[in-house]
Amino acid sequence: MSRERLFEPFAGWLIRPEWAARVIAGAYDTKSPAERREIVSTNPYSYLGVTRSAEDLAPGDDADEAELLRRGADTLTTILDADAFAPTDHAALYAYRLTYAGHSQLGVVGALAVDAFHDGRVLTHENVRPNRAKLLSSHLQQVGATSSPIALTRRPDPAVAAVLAVATEREPQVHHIVEEVLHEVWVLDEHESIAVAELLADEPVYVTDGHHRSAAAIAGSMERDEPAFQRTLAVLFPSDALRVEAFHRRIPDTLGRDPHALEALLADVGDLTEVGTLEEARPQQPREVGVYHQGNWWKLVLPEPETDSPVGLLDVELLRTNVIHDLLGIDELQPDSGADYVPAPNGIDEVVRRCDEDGRIGFVMYATSIEELMAVADAEELMPPKSSYVAPKPRSGIFLRVLGTGATSHLDPS
Numbered sequence: 001m002s003r004e005r006l007f008e009p010f011a012g013w014l015i016r017p018e019w020a021a022r023v024i025a026g027a028y029d030t031k032s033p034a035e036r037r038e039i040v041s042t043n044p045y046s047y048l049g050v051t052r053s054a055e056d057l058a059p060g061d062d063a064d065e066a067e068l069l070r071r072g073a074d075t076l077t078t079i080l081d082a083d084a085f086a087p088t089d090h091a092a093l094y095a096y097r098l099t100y101a102g103h104s105q106l107g108v109v110g111a112l113a114v115d116a117f118h119d120g121r122v123l124t125h126e127n128v129r130p131n132r133a134k135l136l137s138s139h140l141q142q143v144g145a146t147s148s149p150i151a152l153t154r155r156p157d158p159a160v161a162a163v164l165a166v167a168t169e170r171e172p173q174v175h176h177i178v179e180e181v182l183h184e185v186w187v188l189d190e191h192e193s194i195a196v197a198e199l200l201a202d203e204p205v206y207v208t209d210g211h212h213r214s215a216a217a218i219a220g221s222m223e224r225d226e227p228a229f230q231r232t233l234a235v236l237f238p239s240d241a242l243r244v245e246a247f248h249r250r251i252p253d254t255l256g257r258d259p260h261a262l263e264a265l266l267a268d269v270g271d272l273t274e275v276g277t278l279e280e281a282r283p284q285q286p287r288e289v290g291v292y293h294q295g296n297w298w299k300l301v302l303p304e305p306e307t308d309s310p311v312g313l314l315d316v317e318l319l320r321t322n323v324i325h326d327l328l329g330i331d332e333l334q335p336d337s338g339a340d341y342v343p344a345p346n347g348i349d350e351v352v353r354r355c356d357e358d359g360r361i362g363f364v365m366y367a368t369s370i371e372e373l374m375a376v377a378d379a380e381e382l383m384p385p386k387s388s389y390v391a392p393k394p395r396s397g398i399f400l401r402v403l404g405t406g407a408t409s410h411l412d413p414s
Contacts, residue, residue, distance in 0.1 A: 047397030144406030290364030
């Protein structure tokens, strides 16, 4: 029995140009809950209103999960009633290009086979939190659409690149700048779509962003046997086009140590140097970590790994085991650990600002490489949470894949 193709064309919906500014969501991870609340409260058409989570609720708003999902479905209904999305006239794959600060990455958007997570064609590398995955699975079923593509990568394929090069010579269907990132979309014709789908049939691909959405898609496919739930929205970029940045850590100072006591304990972990400025503390190579606490900066060189395990070689894992767990007594894998993460595009100044506000200890990381990410996935190991930040990110509110349930029960699933 032959396997389903990894990527299939689907009859998707694309944001209309005149609605792009109101509907397309900015980067979720780079905004605080207060910032997201402000956007949703002032713009009823923002796709952030569809994907809102409990942490986005205003103080005193005790909405439960069911109410959150109802609000998300209501927002999608509002967007659809405004005719903000236009259906494509045939099942297609889509070329999707993101351009930011001189960097450009061109990928393919399609309907990814959920079975591929089971048969080894899609490889993951991060732990997921079960409660978050469960909420997203419920969201799929009750809201009835997906707009946030799971981001994947694989090694470059010149044949795929050649098809996309021809397609992107045409005028794009979407051309819009969101937070300084230019998003462009081209609908591939039927011949191009089939050609690319066949080229993507066999080689494994790696999840770079969207592990919880992946887990939600798997759960949804088991709970619902409709064909629409056996695939999920995804975008695939070649690995040589990706720009991987760090996720900095903010960890509670659980034992209330003063900076000098913390310094003494860190010195037992690795080579530690007190420095006067952020620039001196900024990591320049693997195993270097900048540490910030109460106005003080240190540069910590983590100890040499004592394993050949791909995940054990990572800076984020060395920090997790030697400092976050063994020194501070925090299990970063637990949802109530108190760990907070700041993506590198937000800037190290944001790490400092937040640490000054709440007394957490800041850890400025050196970025995990795409090669390290692939090695962990190939070994079927799992990284700690927020081990890498791939930017720029695909945005919600550009594509819409209809599932035919919830707010889209009146529409044919794609």
